Amino acid sequence: MVAEVRGDHPDESAALRAVAQKLDIGPAEALRNWGKRDEIDSGQRPGMTAEESAQIKAMKKKIAELKRANDILKAAASFFAAKLDRPHTRS
Incomplete structure (x- = not known):
């Protein structure tokens, strides 16, 4: 118009x-x-087109999700590594 x-x-x-x-x-x-x-x-x-902008936003969201998942996996690995390092004691 x-x-x-x-x-x-x-x-x-x-x-x-x-x-x-x-x-x-x-x-x-x-x-x-x-x-x-x-x-x-x-x-x-x-x-930057609206489509490109939307793709970047979606990628940033996915990266954030992957970082959170990676942090959880690192914490789990540390937990299980500590469990394996401790000698087992029987009562």
Whole structure:
């Protein structure tokens, strides 16, 4: 919509404000950000796409899970190593 009405306004900011008002969207900056996101996702502007961002977020979550699992395994290994090192006493 912003691209469609851009010629009717003196600059992009005015076009953004007009469309934001027409769509009852809070600040026009939100509309500007959506436009930038669309340009990045469509390859018209450099940057990280929404898909790439989601993949990185998922990978970071998986790495955190693996680190927690690794810490648990290290603790278990230490526990069992200590058990093996202690002499068995019978009562």
